[in-house]
Amino acid sequence: MKTTVIGNYPKVAEDSYGTKVIGALNRWQKGEVNNEDLEQVFSETTASVIAEQEAAGIDIITDGQIRWEDLVTPLAKRVDGFSINGLTRFYNNNVYYRQPILERAPRWKGPALVDDFRKAKALVKRAALKAVIPGPWTFTQLIEDRHFKQPVKCMQALAEILHQEAKALAEAGAAFVQIDEPSVGATPPPAASWLKAMSTITKGLPAKTSARFYFYSPDGLFAKLQDAAVDAIGLDIVSDPKLLGRILKVRWHKALGLGCVDARNTKLETIADLRKLFDRVTKVVPADQLFVSPNCGLEFLPHDKAIAKLRLMVDAVRQWQRG
Amino acid sequence: MLLTTSVGSFPKPDYLIKARSRFRKKEIGQQELRRLEEQSTREWIARQEDLGIDILVDGEQYRGDMATYFAENLEGFAISSLVRSYGNRYYRKPVVIGPIRRKRPITIEWFKFAQGLTKKPVKGMLTGPYTIMDWSFNEHYPNRRAVALAIARVIHDEAKDLERAGATYIQIDEPALSTRTEEIDLAIEAMKICTQGLRAKTITHICYGDFAAIYPKMLKLAVDQIDLEFANRKFELLATFKKPRFTKEVGLGVVDVHSHRTESKEEVIGNIEQALKVFKPEQIYVDPDCGLKTRTVDEAVDKLRVIVEAAREVRSRLGTKHSVHSTSLSTDPERAKRVEGSALSTKARRLVNSR
Numbered sequence: 001m002k003t004t005v006i007g008n009y010p011k012v013a014e015d016s017y018g019t020k021v022i023g024a025l026n027r028w029q030k031g032e033v034n035n036e037d038l039e040q041v042f043s044e045t046t047a048s049v050i051a052e053q054e055a056a057g058i059d060i061i062t063d064g065q066i067r068w069e070d071l072v073t074p075l076a077k078r079v080d081g082f083s084i085n086g087l088t089r090f091y092n093n094n095v096y097y098r099q100p101i102l103e104r105a106p107r108w109k110g111p112a113l114v115d116d117f118r119k120a121k122a123l124v125k126r127a128a129l130k131a132v133i134p135g136p137w138t139f140t141q142l143i144e145d146r147h148f149k150q151p152v153k154c155m156q157a158l159a160e161i162l163h164q165e166a167k168a169l170a171e172a173g174a175a176f177v178q179i180d181e182p183s184v185g186a187t188p189p190p191a192a193s194w195l196k197a198m199s200t201i202t203k204g205l206p207a208k209t210s211a212r213f214y215f216y217s218p219d220g221l222f223a224k225l226q227d228a229a230v231d232a233i234g235l236d237i238v239s240d241p242k243l244l245g246r247i248l249k250v251r252w253h254k255a256l257g258l259g260c261v262d263a264r265n266t267k268l269e270t271i272a273d274l275r276k277l278f279d280r281v282t283k284v285v286p287a288d289q290l291f292v293s294p295n296c297g298l299e300f301l302p303h304d305k306a307i308a309k310l311r312l313m314v315d316a317v318r319q320w321q322r323g
Numbered sequence: 324m325l326l327t328t329s330v331g332s333f334p335k336p337d338y339l340i341k342a343r344s345r346f347r348k349k350e351i352g353q354q355e356l357r358r359l360e361e362q363s364t365r366e367w368i369a370r371q372e373d374l375g376i377d378i379l380v381d382g383e384q385y386r387g388d389m390a391t392y393f394a395e396n397l398e399g400f401a402i403s404s405l406v407r408s409y410g411n412r413y414y415r416k417p418v419v420i421g422p423i424r425r426k427r428p429i430t431i432e433w434f435k436f437a438q439g440l441t442k443k444p445v446k447g448m449l450t451g452p453y454t455i456m457d458w459s460f461n462e463h464y465p466n467r468r469a470v471a472l473a474i475a476r477v478i479h480d481e482a483k484d485l486e487r488a489g490a491t492y493i494q495i496d497e498p499a500l501s502t503r504t505e506e507i508d509l510a511i512e513a514m515k516i517c518t519q520g521l522r523a524k525t526i527t528h529i530c531y532g533d534f535a536a537i538y539p540k541m542l543k544l545a546v547d548q549i550d551l552e553f554a555n556r557k558f559e560l561l562a563t564f565k566k567p568r569f570t571k572e573v574g575l576g577v578v579d580v581h582s583h584r585t586e587s588k589e590e591v592i593g594n595i596e597q598a599l600k601v602f603k604p605e606q607i608y609v610d611p612d613c614g615l616k617t618r619t620v621d622e623a624v625d626k627l628r629v630i631v632e633a634a635r636e637v638r639s640r641l642g643t644k645h646s647v648h649s650t651s652l653s654t655d656p657e658r659a660k661r662v663e664g665s666a667l668s669t670k671a672r673r674l675v676n677s678r
């Protein structure tokens with residue numbers, strides 16, 4: 001059994017690495033500091049976030065996406081064809097993002113996320129570092145498509161781009177590439193088209209791959225999930241408590257990401273409850289194929305609660321392993 | 324008909340923004356901050372009177388975040404350390420850590436202060452239980468419903484106190500309602516508790532969302548009026564409300580609060596006339612899309628002025644055709660249900676009897 005996180009991590013931490021990102025971004029927006037100064041603050045914060053996850057004992061970490069505005073903008077602003085629009089709500093959260101608009105055919109201009117990945121990799125001591133990209137349907141749904149005006153066409157075109165990006169990340173040393181697909185649950189895509197887009201992304205990729213579903217259950221596609229061209233399926237059993245029952249009824253031939261710690265509420269889980277959960281889930285998935293994680297990114301939590309939850313999660317896994 | 328009003332918040336003047344920041348740094352005391360909040364509230368009441376607005380608001384000069392303000396004044400809540408809202412914006416989120424109770428009235432003193440400055444009605448302004456719940460962490464209650472219902476009971480007590488203090492309009496905002504349309508039943512259940520037995524006219528404001536998914540069900544919200552953003556989506560919402568008929572009064576947002584540009588009078592008249600194809604004139608209250616707090620003072624005043632001028636002009640065009648005394652309330656069965664069994668005011672009794 002391994003522990004992991006989904007992606008984003010609090011950018012500010014009043015109880016440890018501080019709130020310097022806020023000030024730096026403010027001054028950068030006003031033109032008072034240059035790109036290098038801003039990057040310096042991002043790097044320092046990323047170093048703290050990586051060190052913290054390692055100290056907590058997480059096996060597969062991310063760089064915390066400290067430079068990311070949201071799940072799609074980091075790619076959209078470096079892929080040709082996009083402009084950035086007004087604020088839109090991010091799923092069913094009281095959180096907003098600036099929606100990219102696809103104005104013309106998207107074109108990959110070269111790696112968008114690889115620089116950040118390399119920088120993070122140099123900071124990691126012990127853990128494995130995974131790369132995260134938005135899934136093809138999520139990318140399609142989070143943007144406004146003024147070019148294709150056909151979601152399936154748009155998804156396939158973006159899948160080609162995501163493939164190039166994933167390949168570049170794997171070549172830069174990413175042993176794990178995670179593909180985030182919250183939109184599959186929110187607004188289900190046509191199953192066959194989605195499966196095709198997923199295999200476009202992962203084809204020939206020299207890395208382990210996973211698809212992550214959070215905020216909503218991928219109900220409509222649940223039966224098809226194991227046909228997706230990925231090594232692991234990650235599910236959020238917190239947002240939809242009924243999902244666990246469905247997971248327990250399936251014979252899993254893929255690895256399972258178990259999003260079981262609530263990253264959208266501060267209430268701490270108990271070790272006893274988590275251990276009981278692991279007992280149940282290991283009846284349908286072998287322990288070495290189980291990846292325990294929060295249900296979604298940790299950025300919805302204040303930092304003190306985020307780190308407390310990670311420590312508790314690792315504790316629960318270790319206690320369960322000791323039996 | 325076509326009475327003019329506002330959704331709630333107005334921008335804070337520079338001197339008050341500075342004072343709030345100095346107060347946080349403990350450079351000035353509570354008393355000095357209060358003096359400036361009162362000064363700025365006085366200015367906003369005077370501005371609204373000068374503009375000729377019919378139903379005033381106090382402008383919420385003394386409030387920060389609309390959910391946190393109530394959480395800070397209720398027992399059972401703590402406030403979290405910083406969480407990100409969007410871009411580079413962070414806020415402190417309420418956390419429910421124990422049973423939610425109201426130690427003392429929250430908004431009554433400010434309501435009395437504002438109402439004491441004018442003969443026109445001032446709206447009592449509350450945040451709805453669904454929204455406070457959705458915008459808080461919960462470490463105490465077993466589920467979201469339990470949190471929302473506990474908050475609904477304290478908001479009801481607060482609304483009763485507002486009524487006792489003389490409020491004839493009470494607005495209970497539910498901007499979060501459009502976030503999870505699958506929870507509309509919970510929002511309806513909670514609102515029913517809030518407005519139970521109230522005789523004042525009740526209003527709720529909901530921000531833009533997927534109304535097609537909750538219409539006509541949202542008409543079950545136990546309020547007399549639903550106030551909505553129409554302008555920022557170019558009145559597309561009207562199509563949704565054509566069928567079945569919108570049975571409540573509507574707060575018609577006719578200017579976009581997110582743009583710096585002031586709409587022209589003709590534009591706003593056009594907006595009202597579009598709405599008149601779907602709503603009766605007696606059904607409509609005219610206001611901005613949402614709170615104006617993100618605009619500058621001048622921008623807010625300009626937008627309000629255009630609203631008043633446009634509403635006046637449409638009113639005078641319609642004047643000969645419609646009676647000012649007719650009311651749409653009698654068509655709303657929810658209101659009759661709500662005031663049934665409570666001590667009815669003459670006005671309410673007349674409305675119920677007229678059905």
Ligand SMILES: [Zn+2]
Pocket residue numbers: 498528529530531552612613614
């Ligand atoms: Zn609003």
